[in-house]
């Protein structure tokens with residue numbers, strides 16, 4: 001077969017988003033030759049809450065990547081706001097950052113280039129081949145093929161990695177018939193929109209506002225800008241940010257004078273784990289390999305941690321180890337996602353939990369510590385029992 005790419009690479013990566021670039025960097029650190037192909041042009045934007053939790057910052061640092069001054073805005077903790085009640089806690093360790101997706105992408109692209117990663121932009125991956133993968137129909141030879149092509153991964157299907165996966169994810173949230181998605185096949189499929197507002201952050205926290213039909217979270221991303229992301233179960237996609245603000249009077253009062261700094265961008269978000277994440281020489285990473293609901297703010301952290309491990313496992317040729325580690329990493333964020341979705345669905349319980357968090361800030365701090373992977377299992381269990389007891393007393 002004729003090809004523009006005569007060299008054989010150790011690793012071919014489909015998708016140059018956070019997962020693809022992070023994996024490329026990790027593999028280069030082990031001395032592997034790496035080529036990445038993405039259909040888009042950098043810096044790539046995406047609908048995202050743009051919060052990078054302290055454990056995510058640490059996972060990025062383990063890849064050798066630091067966020068340059070001026071690219072991101074620090075925040076010290078999380079605040080929940082629900083029907084007039086507020087609860088907040090600072091992170092037990094480290095700092096989180098709000099960072100525009102385009103800035104994060106720039107940082108990763110530059111670092112990958114400095115590490116010697118070859119990138120092909122505006123280059124869609126069109127299939128797999130026994131000797132590698134096809135980019136716009138042309139063969140790129142590689143020993144390993146990594147699918148870092150996001151939630152609707154085509155590599156996952158081509159490589160037959162998770163044949164049980166419903167094709168609901170192939171739908172595009174922007175399509176007019178997106179409301180016809182068969183949501184019943186996966187209860188945790190949700191719909192999200194994000195938009196930026198030009199306003200100085202009014203708090204040093206990332207805020208999560210709980211409403212009856214949706215949740216909105218606000219991340220400070222610059223000295224004069226916040227990112228607002230709205231997530232709901234509503235498949236009819238009628239819950240756009242502007243329409244929903246009346247349900248969040250506190251938030252609306254902050255945003256009413258603020259200039260819009262970006263257009264609205266939609267996405268689907270879903271919590272799901274795959275039965276396997278590799279087959280033969282093909283392997284998945286990031287959202288392609290499963291993920292957690294956006295409400296957790298843990299997607300990027302999980303992605304960077306997986307990338308770190310995958311680089312190591314590609315170098316040793318042991319993808320079974322990657323699969324085991326991947327499964328273990330997934331448990332905590334998935335548990336948090338299910339817990340938060342439970343709160344989203346059950347307003348009575350949520351309000352009771354908010355009362356407990358408000359009257360006992362330690363219990364909220366304990367939950368936040370668990371969320372970002374800090375503290376011992378013993379602390380988490382005793383905190384969970386104390387919280388459960390307070391809820392039962394309600």
Ligand SMILES: Cc1cc2nc3c(=O)[nH]c(=O)nc-3n(C[C@H](O)[C@H](O)[C@H](O)COP(=O)(O)OP(=O)(O)OC[C@H]3O[C@@H](n4cnc5c(N)ncnc54)[C@H](O)[C@@H]3O)c2cc1C
Nearest residue numbers: 015017018019039048049050051125150192286287299300
């Ligand atoms: C609304 C929303 C809010 C979120 N908020 C947060 C948050 O605050 N904090 C957080 O940590 N996480 C958050 N997440 C999760 C986070 O965005 C994802 O976990 C992260 O983007 C995963 O990165 P990825 O590289 O796996 O996928 P993506 O970012 O989707 O990148 C996939 C890449 O693959 C490319 N691609 C796809 N198909 C092909 C093809 N055939 N050929 C070539 N290229 C291809 C695409 O162009 C894209 O660049 C949020 C998600 C959503 C939806």
